[in-house]
Amino acid sequence: MIRIQNLSKVFDGPVPVTALNQIDLHVQQGDIFGIIGMSGAGKSTLLRCIALLERPSSGSITVDGVELSSVTGRELIRLRRQIGVIFQGYHLLMQRTVAQNVAFPLELLKTPKREIEARVKELLEMVGLSDKTGAYPAQLSGGQKQRVAIARALANSPKILLCDEPTSALDSLTTKSILDLLQNINRQLGVTIIIITHEIGVVKAICHKVGVIDSSAMVEQGPVKEVFASPQSPITRLLLGQMEEKEGGASQC
Amino acid sequence: MLGNLSELSLMLLEGLGGSLYMTFAATFFAYVLGLPLGVLMVVTSPSSIMPAKKTHAALGWVINIGRSIPFIILMVALIPFTRFIVGKGTGPTAAIVPLVVAAAPFVARMVETSLEELDPGVVEAARTMGATNWQIIWKVFLPESIPSLIRGGSITTITLIGYSAMAGAIGAGGLGDIAIRFGYYRYQDDVMICTIVVLVILVQVIQSIFNLVAKKIDKRSKTD
Numbered sequence: 001m002i003r004i005q006n007l008s009k010v011f012d013g014p015v016p017v018t019a020l021n022q023i024d025l026h027v028q029q030g031d032i033f034g035i036i037g038m039s040g041a042g043k044s045t046l047l048r049c050i051a052l053l054e055r056p057s058s059g060s061i062t063v064d065g066v067e068l069s070s071v072t073g074r075e076l077i078r079l080r081r082q083i084g085v086i087f088q089g090y091h092l093l094m095q096r097t098v099a100q101n102v103a104f105p106l107e108l109l110k111t112p113k114r115e116i117e118a119r120v121k122e123l124l125e126m127v128g129l130s131d132k133t134g135a136y137p138a139q140l141s142g143g144q145k146q147r148v149a150i151a152r153a154l155a156n157s158p159k160i161l162l163c164d165e166p167t168s169a170l171d172s173l174t175t176k177s178i179l180d181l182l183q184n185i186n187r188q189l190g191v192t193i194i195i196i197t198h199e200i201g202v203v204k205a206i207c208h209k210v211g212v213i214d215s216s217a218m219v220e221q222g223p224v225k226e227v228f229a230s231p232q233s234p235i236t237r238l239l240l241g242q243m244e245e246k247e248g249g250a251s252q253c
Numbered sequence: 254m255l256g257n258l259s260e261l262s263l264m265l266l267e268g269l270g271g272s273l274y275m276t277f278a279a280t281f282f283a284y285v286l287g288l289p290l291g292v293l294m295v296v297t298s299p300s301s302i303m304p305a306k307k308t309h310a311a312l313g314w315v316i317n318i319g320r321s322i323p324f325i326i327l328m329v330a331l332i333p334f335t336r337f338i339v340g341k342g343t344g345p346t347a348a349i350v351p352l353v354v355a356a357a358p359f360v361a362r363m364v365e366t367s368l369e370e371l372d373p374g375v376v377e378a379a380r381t382m383g384a385t386n387w388q389i390i391w392k393v394f395l396p397e398s399i400p401s402l403i404r405g406g407s408i409t410t411i412t413l414i415g416y417s418a419m420a421g422a423i424g425a426g427g428l429g430d431i432a433i434r435f436g437y438y439r440y441q442d443d444v445m446i447c448t449i450v451v452l453v454i455l456v457q458v459i460q461s462i463f464n465l466v467a468k469k470i471d472k473r474s475k476t477d
Contacts (some may be wrong), residue, residue, distance in 0.1 A: 077383045080380065083381070091374040091377065093375060094397060095471075095472045096396075097472075107392070138474070153381075155382075
């Protein structure tokens with residue numbers, strides 16, 4: 001479904017910075033694909049390229065055979081609508097209610113009011129926020145805000161949902177409930193999900209496949225079980241080791 | 254000394270009317286010009302939605318030039334232009350022309366500051382949803398910045414009260430005119446003090462109204 005080949009991104013400047021170096025990635029329809037790496041490894045740039053927010057310096061990204069890296073203007077805007085994105089910082093509109101936030105992407109398409117109302121109701125039911133329709137984001141908890149963001153990202157019924165550190169600002173219990181929600185969305189709606197994260201727990205909890213990014217390059221990818229059972233790269237071992245230490249520490253107390 | 258108290262209050266009331274007329278009309282037209290300028294400044298900045306380095310720099314220059322000319326000089330220099338626009342060089346309506354020219358760049362900067370407070374992530378989220386630049390301006394930048402824009406509006410209005418009082422010096426009428434004619438030229442301290450009291454009350458009232466509206470309208474302060 002999503003095929004990335006030889007993708008590189010270099011940021012121009014007095015000292016050019018290579019954020020992505022010859023990335024190859026293949027995500028199949030219905031996958032929950034985790035992309036893990038340390039901060040600064042380039043994973044967010046990769047997500048921004050898939051979300052059509054950043055133009056790759058070279059290489060190709062295709063979604064269902066459509067090349068994304070060269071589109072411009074109206075076509076770019078049309079393609080963006082087919083990919084939902086959620087962020088660590090939620091990025092909700094603070095002056096709009098929960099329902100108005102979810103309605104926003106539909107308003108952009110000039111959807112009739114009645115249709116918007118019905119769709120918003122349906123989406124808020126799905127994320128479990130039917131009772132918060134009229135609330136403002138400032139009145140919500142972090143987990144609730146992320147649910148609103150998820151509902152908003154799904155408003156246009158995208159085939160792909162990109163998640164940029166979706167749970168990194170949340171406590172462990174809320175993290176679990178958000179990951180459960182993402183898993184349900186994947187199973188019930190068949191939405192292909194890509195999750196960018198630095199938390200190996202997230203990958204272990206819901207991802208089918210994982211790609212490990214280190215120093216701008218994809219060092220390892222495959223089914224989660226295989227990669228974690230016999231990690232090939234030092235960075236994967238390090239990420240796994242970190243978690244074992246954490247677990248060990250937790251059991252000691 | 255003036256004949257009696259009612260004569261003084263009548264004069265002050267008339268002056269207040271003149272000042273309010275100049276201030277609000279000038280504020281309105283300053284926003285008509287300054288708001289789009291400020292928006293243009295923000296959206297053309299290098300990291301924003303329509304980066305345009307040269308336009309951004311040129312606009313910045315124009316705004317800075319407008320803001321560097323002392324108002325009293327601008328007022329005199331603009332007299333021919335004012336005559337061309339409103340048909341006369343003196344009086345409250347004529348004063349509105351230089352007031353707008355002086356305030357528009359000021360408004361542009363206020364608007365720019367308000368819009369820049371917005372989290373860039375929110376704009377980026379709107380882009381991922383396929384918002385056009387026009388939609389981002391109308392549906393994200395402006396509505397999300399309204400509380401801040403209103404607070405900026407109070408600063409603009411109050412600054413213009415000060416400017417309009419200065420315009421009184423060249424015969425624009427209003428409270429500034431009264432303060433200068435009676436208080437300064439005729440040494441009538443009582444008239445001057447009364448004028449100042451009216452101005453102080455005016456500023457307090459305007460500030461309070463703007464604060465109240467901004468607070469009422471801002472959904473970020475709703476916590477219950």
